[in-house]
Amino acid sequence: MPLSEHEQRLLEQIERALYAEDPKFASTVRGKGLGKPTRRRRLQGAAIFVVGLVLLVVGVAVRQLWLGNLPVLSIVGFLAMLGGAVLAVTSIGSGGQSAEGKSSTGKERGGFTNRMEERFRRRFEQE
Structure with a gap:
């Protein structure tokens, strides 16, 4: 609010x-x-998000990278996406x-x- x-x-x-x-x-x-908005942090967050998205898709697509029934690379990709989004969003300040x-x-x-x-x-x- x-x-x-x-x-x-x-x-x-x-x-x-x-x-x-x-x-x-x-x-x-x-x-x-x-607390301080920086363009560099937003770009880093966006880059990490994109890398995470690629890892997520590759992890689902390549069955040899799975550990049993668990797509490990996809989980790492999701966590990278989450971290990149948090990094990018927390860099946006009030102005x-x-x-x-x-x-x-x-x-x-x-x-x-x-x-x-x-x-x-x-x-x-x-x-």
Whole structure:
């Protein structure tokens, strides 16, 4: 379920505050490899998927490569296809600006916390 614009703005504010408070922890939590979209990773994923598809078809077609009644090469091909698809899909990012590139001052940090607390209080008062 996609986030509403308001929720996305809140999430971005929380991310900026986290980077401002502890950038080392924030970069550790965010991770280095999967979060950043790269064309190279998408191409690698697509190539692995195609190789897996070829292995799957060849494994089914060539009966001598079977181990008993089990098409081993086809299973390896399927796993390669799955891995390639996961690699390609996880490389697709949101396209938004990274919170690392945005700077915040100490005043904004305190203001952010105060605003969030005030919003939280208002929600409970409305209910």
